[in-house]
Amino acid sequence: MTAERRISIECQRYNPEQDTEPHYQTYEVPFTDDMSVLQGLQYIKDHLDGSLTFRWSCRMAICGSCGIMINGVPSLGCHTFLRDLVSQGKVRVEPLTHFPIQRDLAIDQTDFLRKLESVKPYIIPAKDVTPADGAYRQTPLQIDEYYQFSECINCLLCYAACPQYGLNPQFTGPAALTLLHRYNADSRDAGTAERMAIINGENGVWGCTLVSYCSEVCPKHVDPARAINQNKINSTKDYFLRFISPRGADKG
Amino acid sequence: MTAKRTYMRPMTNWWQRLPFYKRYLWREATCFGVIAYALVLLTGLWRLSQGAEAFTAWRAALASPLSLLIHVAILAAFVFHSWTWFEVMPKTMPFIRVGGKRVADDTIVRSGVTAAVVATVVVLVLAAWGLK
Numbered sequence: 001m002t003a004e005r006r007i008s009i010e011c012q013r014y015n016p017e018q019d020t021e022p023h024y025q026t027y028e029v030p031f032t033d034d035m036s037v038l039q040g041l042q043y044i045k046d047h048l049d050g051s052l053t054f055r056w057s058c059r060m061a062i063c064g065s066c067g068i069m070i071n072g073v074p075s076l077g078c079h080t081f082l083r084d085l086v087s088q089g090k091v092r093v094e095p096l097t098h099f100p101i102q103r104d105l106a107i108d109q110t111d112f113l114r115k116l117e118s119v120k121p122y123i124i125p126a127k128d129v130t131p132a133d134g135a136y137r138q139t140p141l142q143i144d145e146y147y148q149f150s151e152c153i154n155c156l157l158c159y160a161a162c163p164q165y166g167l168n169p170q171f172t173g174p175a176a177l178t179l180l181h182r183y184n185a186d187s188r189d190a191g192t193a194e195r196m197a198i199i200n201g202e203n204g205v206w207g208c209t210l211v212s213y214c215s216e217v218c219p220k221h222v223d224p225a226r227a228i229n230q231n232k233i234n235s236t237k238d239y240f241l242r243f244i245s246p247r248g249a250d251k252g
Numbered sequence: 253m254t255a256k257r258t259y260m261r262p263m264t265n266w267w268q269r270l271p272f273y274k275r276y277l278w279r280e281a282t283c284f285g286v287i288a289y290a291l292v293l294l295t296g297l298w299r300l301s302q303g304a305e306a307f308t309a310w311r312a313a314l315a316s317p318l319s320l321l322i323h324v325a326i327l328a329a330f331v332f333h334s335w336t337w338f339e340v341m342p343k344t345m346p347f348i349r350v351g352g353k354r355v356a357d358d359t360i361v362r363s364g365v366t367a368a369v370v371a372t373v374v375v376l377v378l379a380a381w382g383l384k
């Protein structure tokens with residue numbers, strides 16, 4: 001049996017009923033090699049301080065609930081192991097940056113949910129279809145065009161990585177723009193024209209300055225920076241092509 | 253029910269928070285080096301339009317120690333800017349497929365850097381040949 005190892009976890013705390021601003025509280029947590037930061041937080045909640053608030057669900061990097069800042073880096077609590085942080089001396093956990101803090105490590109996601117809804121993240125078919133029409137058919141190549149972008153788990157690490165979102169909260173942001181692209185890139189979808197206003201708008205893809213840290217922190221390798229920046233080309237085409245083929249000219 | 257009271261953290265000194273952000277800002281800042289050298293070359297063109305004497309004077313000014321120092325600084329800025337520019341290049345492109353397989357981002361980065369190196373060598377060879 002190996003000797004018990006301990007690590008200091010410094011948690012940012014904020015109680016909206018008592019505090020005017022967040023402060024830090026440190027806990028000494030025993031850990032084993034297979035323990036994630038999320039398990040460290042669960043140890044604190046179960047054994048040291050039941051008032052610590054944080055979100056979690058699946059513990060296997062698919063639900064996207066446990067996004068936090070770990071030593072300043074947007075990370076999934078369940079996907080980061082305490083053993084890997086020992087060399088950094090300490091573990092400092094904070095709520096995802098650029099978002100309003102509700103309590104302790106829990107942030108308010110309302111802004112993102114509104115943006116997600118605004119990009120129409122669902123297939124808009126060209127014509128009404130019923131199950132009687134049969135299944136859609138797609139080639140592997142057509143699937144490959146969007147599959148990577150469909151892997152997004154809405155964990156919001158990319159928003160915490162994006163200084164442009166921090167500086168301008170109106171910016172539609174990485175995940176929402178990526179999911180917009182995910183549907184535009186899908187051969188079953190015919191909603192591109194409806195989504196173009198968001199791409200072209202003041203807070204669309206041009207709000208991105210290709211910092212590309214979003215792609216760096218994405219736990220599912222979705223590469224949001226790529227989805228967004230491809231659409232700068234699409235937005236440019238959309239702008240110039242209207243001089244050749246004015247919108248609405250073929251209607252009526 | 254009362255309104256939720258949330259706390260918004262300030263963005264003060266955000267670029268100092270992570271090495272990644274500093275590197276990003278250096279990438280953006282080094283574009284001034286690129287602009288500076290474009291101005292140096294444009295000045296040369298403008299002096300050329302004024303005649304042989306003016307052009308010779310411009311070339312003599314380029315050979316001064318201060319000018320050489322500035323050239324070294326601009327060269328460093330250029331190298332960093334080009335490197336980091338090619339690093340993000342794959343993010344600006346749709347998927348490229350060769351023989352049905354996606355070209356890896358690393359390959360795109362390496363191709364860009366190679367093209368830049370080849371172009372630089374060609375320009376240097378032409379310049380050396382022109383100076384003979």
